[in-house]
Each structure stands twice: as structure tokens, then as C-alpha cells.
Amino acid sequence: MDVAADQQVVATQGLTKQYAGVTALDELSLEISPGITGVVGVNGAGKSTLIKILLGLLPATSGSVRVLGMDPRSSARDIRALVGYMPEHDCLPADVTAADFVLHMATMSGLPRQASRERASDVLRHVGLDEERHRAMGGYSTGMKQRAKLAQALVHDPALVFLDEPTSGLDPRARDDMLDLIARVHTDFGISVVVTSHLLGELERTADRIVVLDSGRLLRASSTSDLTQTTGTVLVEVLGPEGSDRLLGQALLDRGIGAWPVGGDVEVRVDRPEVLDAIRDAAVDLDLGLVRLQERRHTLDEVFLPPPSSPALETHAGGHP
């Protein structure tokens, strides 16, 4: 099924999920269009919880959800017929071959036997599992396991797939291969993709749009091209003891990243996608909460007046624009 270009594949309104003592999603309102959307956020940001609610595997505490226009509370079966899911954790039976497993998943989805065989064979070829498809999956490398998990998510020809951390545990080469594969899921099969990652910069090459979650809240949602404007800067607000902004700024300067203080926040030059990961890593290293990460736009004053100097953090790293 093709999704109309103007139909949202996912829409949530005020979505909240509370586990005992933990608010995993906090009034999350979000719209995801057809195409490839990256949902990024540090571990614990709420990505897996969001996917499980969208699939109807977990009930929300409050708020509303639509997937392909349907409500998972009343239409979980219909949604699962049209949606594929690649879980984060290893869930493959060790003593079964990928060929048998993917064929089984195709048959379970209701496809006739012959169509199941053809479709299983197509998707296994698509994910690059060739001869290995006839070996038991217990002996697979992490990369092969991820490919088998991806194949089973695609085998019933869904309109939309949720891929939860598909690059988890992969080395850089295998990660790039997986990201290329994910791009082709959309271009070759026309399937919309919602893919999560805990690395903010990782999906920049693959996703049309990026949604950033932080502590279950929406930090930002924008097209990838807006997010990665090479001359841009971001304003970072952190939560921590007095002077945390300066500590973060100094930590970024130490990593060769331009950073300077702006009224209690830190402004950071984003001249490469990895900078977003470095900000997150520096905040984690310093045990600071990341409250806000916002693209900085120049005010008219800044355009017409030279910026004020900030001696403490203006250094060799070329801090200020």
C-alpha cells in the first residue's frame, strides 16, 4: 500500500507514557510524513516506548495516537498488517535458518505459500543475505542478525516500517552498509521508514527528516537539510550546578569545537553533524542534563552590530562567528 504524500504516517497528540516512577513520554505531539524519518535521542529518551505504543504493543497513559490514520488501541491488528517492526534487541531463534524464519514470518502474515516463498527470497536478497540464509542464525555476526531482523520486518510488504536502533552493535563499515540498505527500503520498495538512533548525527545522510527526543519530550523536528546547515550554530541549555554552561563550553573547545557563552546558554558552531553527538557526549561526561538544543538564528541587531566579546571561551578553537 502506498501512503498518500499528504497523509501523515504517524501523528501523536499530548502522548504520555508513565512506567512506575518514570515518565518515558511527556506530552509528545508529533507528526511524521511519508519518507524516511530519524527519531534520535540518548538512551532512555523514549524512542522504543514510542514505537511500542505506535504498534499497539503498549498502552499509552494519556494522549492520542494515529498510525496510517488508525488508532493502535482499536486497530492494532490492522496496523500490524501494514507496518513492519525491527526490534532493538536480538530476538532471532538461534537454531533456525534466516530462510526458514523469514518464510515463516511471511506465512504468518497471511501471504499464500508461493507468494511467501517469493517475497522471502526477494527481501533476503535485498538485505544481502545470500548463501548464509541457509545457515542457523545462532552463528551469525551482529551485522547478519540485523539484516535478518530487517528482512522479517519487510517480508509482508508493509507501507511503513519501524526500525529500532538498526545500527546497534555494528562496526563503522557495517553501519554504513545498513544505512544504505535502509535508504533503499524507501527508494526500491516505496516503504516509509521510521528509524531510531541514540547518535544524533548518524541518520543525517539517510533521513529526510529528524525528530529529536529528550526525556520523552520533543526537542526538535525539522528537515535534515535545515538541521545540518553548515554555517549554523545551536544554542545549548544545560541543567546543572552554577557554571555548568562554562564547563560545557570549555569541554567543547577542548574537542576543537567553536563554543561561546550567551546569557547562561552555550552557543556552539555546528559545522559538521558529529558536533551534535559531541555536545551530547560532553554533557553526559560532565553529568549535565541537556534541556534544550535549538538552532540559533541571527537577530537583526546581530546582523548589524558586531557580537559582544566573550573572553573566557573565545580561544584558539575559533569560538565566535
Ligand SMILES: Nc1ncnc2c1ncn2[C@@H]1O[C@H](COP(=O)(O)OP(=O)(O)OP(=O)(O)O)[C@@H](O)[C@H]1O
Ligand atoms: N518496562 C519498563 N518499566 C519501567 N521503566 C521503563 C520500562 N521501559 C522503559 N523504561 C524507562 O523509560 C524510559 C524510556 O525508555 P525507552 O526504552 O523508551 O528509551 P529509548 O530512547 O528507546 O532508549 P534505549 O535505546 O536505551 O532503549 C527510560 O528511563 C527507561 O528506563
